[in-house]
Amino acid sequence: MAVARLTGQGAASRKYDLLTAIGAAGLAGGPADQRLALRLIVLITARYDWRRDRLATGQREIAALWSVDERTVKREMARLRERGWLVLRRQGGRGRVAEYGLGLAQLLQDTAPHWAAIGPDLEERLTPSPVPAGTSQVIPFPQPEGEDxxxxxxxxxxxxxxxxxxxxxxxxxxxxxxxxxxxxxxxxxxxxxxxxxxxxxxxxxxxxxxxxxxxxxxx
Missing domain, CATH: 3.30.300.180 (DnaA, N-terminal domain)
Structure with a gap:
């Protein structure tokens, strides 16, 4: 499965596809998974800077967005980092907020089992052409060659x-x-x-x- 980039032609639809995939994966889990998925979706929708590919929002602002206290924000952001859904790029401190990026590869890998439930059109947009049953997986880029x-x-x-x-x-x-x-x-x-x-x-x-x-x- 190759990663469909969230830039260039068709990027807007793939962003919606990613949010849908996160929601579907969350709904397939328990209450804690559902809350975490919803909070991530709201955070991405409201505050993610796609042009710079970053999230730079303070804990107080996130707490207001999620209607929780800052302790809950700290705990939930740690869970998102542990899952690899958010990647810490710059630690906060001295008057500046922490900066995160989306763990796109991990998000796609974790949500992939739920794509079929959303629909074949989403699968087609997030992956290369489907691999027929009984054939080897097709990866649309050159395969590594050599013995080193x-x-x-x-x-x-x-x-x-x-x-x-x-x-x-x-x-x-x-x-x-x-x-x-x-x-x-x-x-x-x-x-x-x-x-x-x-x-x-x-x-x-x-x-x-x-x-x-x-x-x-x-x-």
């Missing part, structure tokens, strides 16, 4: 976690492998931070057989 350790890791992710591969790993460029430490270069500091925080352990697990025991990710 990093390429073998990419091949593993492309087969088992194509959303993560297409969104976060495919853009990384490997540097030298020295003493079991692999150097990776990301297109931005945020990209490097996300991979380090959310994917480093999985990359190391996939690379252990190839002699990779440590990572250095720079952006």
């Amino acid at each position: 350790p990093w390429t073998r890791i990419l091949q593993s992710f492309a087969a088992e976690a194509p959303v993560l591969y297409s969104t976060w790993l495919r853009q990384l460029r490997p540097g030298p492998l020295q003493g079991g430490e692999l150097h990776l270069h990301a297109p931005s500091r945020f990209h490097a931070s996300y991979v380090q925080t959310h994917l480093a352990l999985r990359i190391l697990a996939a690379g252990r057989e190839n002699g990779i025991h440590a990572l250095r990710i720079e952006g």
